[in-house]
Amino acid sequence: MQQTILDRIDRVADDVVSLVLRGATAPLTPWEPGAHIDLALPNWLTRQYSLCGDPADRDSYRIAVRHEPLSRGGSEYVHLFLKQGRRLDVSPPRNNFPLVPAAEYLFLAGGIGITPIVAMLRAAVEGGAAATLVYAGRSVAAMPFAGELRSSYGDRVRIVATEEQGRPDFAVMAAELSPRALVYCCGPASMLAAAEAAFPAERLHAERFQPTVRTFKPNTAFEVTCARSGQTIQVPPDESLLDALNYAGHAVPAGCREGVCGSCEIAVIDGEPEHRDDIGAPAGRLYPCVSRALSPRLVVDL
Ligand code: FES
Structure with missing residues (x-):
């Protein structure tokens, strides 16, 4: 820290x-x-x-x-x-939502979802990319940084007060999207769902504050071996892997406990993880607050 x-x-x-x-x-x-x-x-x-x-x-x-x-x-x-x-x-900053280099960007923000987009828009403009921001919120008074963004970036920024103007039409934007553009979206679940329905998945980058609602097969028990300490811990169906590790004395940090923030990331050395996070765990990594095991045993780097 x-x-x-x-x-x-x-x-x-x-x-x-x-x-x-x-x-x-x-x-x-x-x-x-x-x-x-x-x-x-x-x-x-x-x-x-x-x-x-x-x-x-x-x-x-x-x-x-x-x-x-x-x-x-x-x-x-x-x-x-x-x-x-x-x-x-x-904590030191962690980035689950990196800005991939591109010649053009369409940024979509809803309410407090503007926060990561502020720095992204600045970097895109300073890097010479063609960048547009569509920023939606209930009213202008409820939208942080709306004035600052308009005065810094002028017509690149479109403010949409949904109480007066309704929600922005992502289908129209998708039809007009430049083939060179990447789309970055951060906002409430309804906005992310609309963006996922409108834009091609390979060009859409989204950050979630809340986990998506999904159904997983019922939890089963498994065991986890901590390679560095040699300790083997049983994880019952009604306990998360994170809690099992913490109760056994491994102080794995945690933030959201919902698989969206990445704070609890650990390395997997052996076994088959069942990933249940919304981040997209990199190869060989696992978020134990939500993820479990498909194999009877995992070996982790703790
Ligand atoms: S605590 Fe946030 S992803 Fe695990």
Whole structure:
């Protein structure tokens, strides 16, 4: 973890604050557009937030947090209790949503899903790509950074206040999409579903805040051997692999516990994993908060 100090907290839209976290000691770990950090809150919750500042700024990270009254308590704490000057631990940035080089981009953002897109749009424009952003939200007042983006990028940015204008028509955009363009989408589940229905899968890159609803075959028991310690642990059907590892004394970090953030990633040395995450685990990796085993035994690098 890296220690930071909350340098600024500013309201940037209805129910949304922006936090600037300054490194308490050494320069902060560098990051690329699309990356997020785990923010360890003083109430023992850890939450993931996309970085929306400037990657060239090695002294601070900027994130934005929407107040979700029905959430599990992370955004509530940020909005009600965090004050300037508070020391906060953050993880090094992790990037599950990297910007693949392209000549053209169409960025689609919904509400707080604008956060990773802010840095992506900047990088695309600075890199000389043709980039367009369609940014939808209930109303302009509820859309963080809408004014900042319009004044920085002018006509490249189309703001859609859905209460007045309805939802943007992705089918029309897909029909007009340049063959050279990649599409990046971050927003609520309904927006991601509409983007997946409209754009070819090989050109669409999407980041989820919530797991997709899917049905898996019933859980079965398996065992996991930790190669470094030599310990073998039984994982019953009603327990996650992450919990089994933690109860056995392996402090595997975790954030979302829903297979969307990547905090709990571990290396698999042997056995056949059953991947249940929404990130797309790289070869030889596994997210034990949700994923299990298809083989009777896994060997992991712990
Ligand atoms: S804790 Fe987020 S992917 Fe496992």
